Amino acid sequence: MKQTLIIGASGQIGKKFTQLMLDNDQHVVALVRDKSKLSDIHNDKLTIVEEDLNKDFGHAFKDCENVVFAAGSGGHTGADKTILIDLWAACRAANYAKNHDVKHFTMVSSIGAGDPSEGPENMHPYLVAKHMADEHLMNSGLHYSIIRPGSLTNDTGKGKFTNQRPEQKEQATITRDDVAKALLFAVTNPPKKSAITEIFNGSKNIDEVLPS
Amino acid sequence: MKQTLIIGASGQIGKKFTQLMLDNDQHVVALVRDKSKLSDIHNDKLTIVEEDLNKDFGHAFKDCENVVFAAGSGGHTGADKTILIDLWAACRAANYAKNHDVKHFTMVSSIGAGDPSEGPENMHPYLVAKHMADEHLMNSGLHYSIIRPGSLTNDTGKGKFTNQRPEQKEQATITRDDVAKALLFAVTNPPKKSAITEIFNGSKNIDEVLPS
Numbered sequence: 001m002k003q004t005l006i007i008g009a010s011g012q013i014g015k016k017f018t019q020l021m022l023d024n025d026q027h028v029v030a031l032v033r034d035k036s037k038l039s040d041i042h043n044d045k046l047t048i049v050e051e052d053l054n055k056d057f058g059h060a061f062k063d064c065e066n067v068v069f070a071a072g073s074g075g076h077t078g079a080d081k082t083i084l085i086d087l088w089a090a091c092r093a094a095n096y097a098k099n100h101d102v103k104h105f106t107m108v109s110s111i112g113a114g115d116p117s118e119g120p121e122n123m124h125p126y127l128v129a130k131h132m133a134d135e136h137l138m139n140s141g142l143h144y145s146i147i148r149p150g151s152l153t154n155d156t157g158k159g160k161f162t163n164q165r166p167e168q169k170e171q172a173t174i175t176r177d178d179v180a181k182a183l184l185f186a187v188t189n190p191p192k193k194s195a196i197t198e199i200f201n202g203s204k205n206i207d208e209v210l211p212s
Numbered sequence: 213m214k215q216t217l218i219i220g221a222s223g224q225i226g227k228k229f230t231q232l233m234l235d236n237d238q239h240v241v242a243l244v245r246d247k248s249k250l251s252d253i254h255n256d257k258l259t260i261v262e263e264d265l266n267k268d269f270g271h272a273f274k275d276c277e278n279v280v281f282a283a284g285s286g287g288h289t290g291a292d293k294t295i296l297i298d299l300w301a302a303c304r305a306a307n308y309a310k311n312h313d314v315k316h317f318t319m320v321s322s323i324g325a326g327d328p329s330e331g332p333e334n335m336h337p338y339l340v341a342k343h344m345a346d347e348h349l350m351n352s353g354l355h356y357s358i359i360r361p362g363s364l365t366n367d368t369g370k371g372k373f374t375n376q377r378p379e380q381k382e383q384a385t386i387t388r389d390d391v392a393k394a395l396l397f398a399v400t401n402p403p404k405k406s407a408i409t410e411i412f413n414g415s416k417n418i419d420e421v422l423p424s
Contacts, residue, residue, distance in 0.1 A: 054336075078291065079290065079291035079292035079294070079295055079337075080291035080337045082291070082295065083291055083294065083295060083336075083337040083340050083341060084336060084337060084340065087340060087344065088328065088329075088336070088340045091344070092329075116300065117300075117304075124266075124295075124296060124300070125291075125292045125295040125296060128295050128296065128299060128300045129295060132299065132303070132344045132348070135348070136344070136347070139351055
């Protein structure tokens with residue numbers, strides 16, 4: 001049975017993605033700190049594992065072929081949490097995945113993580129954490145997809161994308177609904193070669209935007 | 213002329229090390245944010261470069277054969293500064309060094325940086341930052357020495373060392389004077405193979421403790 005571990009499955013993107021995976025008949029292991037946050041999802045393809053990402057969470061990787069790291073809370077938490085979750089938990093997730101022979105690791109990264117110093121100054125600590133987590137994954141030997149969404153919005157998903165960064169910063173956005181759709185595609189259609197892709201709302205279908 | 217760039221040359225270890233290098237007839241480029249902090253050092257082998265480590269500091273690497281990263285302020289600053297200086301400035305220093313064909317890079321790291329999760333909880337963010345900076349250097353292709361001192365003290369230097377971590381945590385200490393001496397040795401006697409060494413005060417001479 002092919003299972004996907006979703007780390008941070010009760011987060012804003014994580015929960016949408018978890019629901020979408022289940023709607024598409026995918027078996028999911030949802031790693032969350034508080035399982036009550038998923039109490040409204042009832043599905044026999046869902047296994048919930050409750051664990052703190054600051055503790056050992058290697059046991060959650062058992063029998064999972066795919067891993068998606070969707071934990072973290074954007075650029076607005078304290079920098080200590082940024083280091084411990086966005087950076088360190090992500091690195092440890094890659095290490096656990098490597099030890100469990102995971103076939104494909106999808107990282108929810110961020111626009112600007114490629115070159116943190118170019119981002120807005122108040123975002124630097126967050127972007128550095130994401131950059132270093134991505135770098136660790138890239139050096140891990142794992143087969144990976146790094147997805148770098150633009151600024152996230154809560155608008156209703158459009159189902160249309162681009163991987164070309166819009167020139168106007170205000171247009172470099174994507175709905176959380178659509179990030180979840182992109183993750184579904186990345187997990188169910190892993191690219192032949194590991195890849196890093198920035199994604200935004202645009203006018204194309206997802207299979208034209210993510211590498212195959 | 214063989215020059216050594218000291219990044220963070222006005223810090224608690226950095227300034228002792230800078231003075232020691234000059235006392236040993238070494239040419240030093242001292243990178244500091246505020247040059248007045250070195251105004252009491254007068255030596256024609258000293259060149260001071262004033263720059264903020266959050267800005268581009270690549271110009272300081274010109275004509276430097278050795279680099280020592282001694283910036284940072286331990287585990288007691290805010291976590292945002294930990295990310296920006298202890299981690300990001302260190303990574304960028306390694307990148308600049310690589311671009312300038314630096315022959316040997318010495319990183320002042322920390323006991324516990326090898327396995328951050330094993331350290332005291334309040335130190336985790338700092339130790340993760342040091343761990344990831346060390347990892348970046350190790351993957352850089354540079355020839356390096358990573359020095360991981362025990363808990364730092366301001367006692368007078370003893371000139372005696374060990375690289376065996378004492379069992380009692382209270383004994384896993386080293387004076388800042390002696391870290392400066394160890395750095396002098398590392399820079400003037402770079403090891404054949406890149407190396408990572410924990411150092412503490414002990415009973416041996418430095419040439420018995422650092423690899424040759």
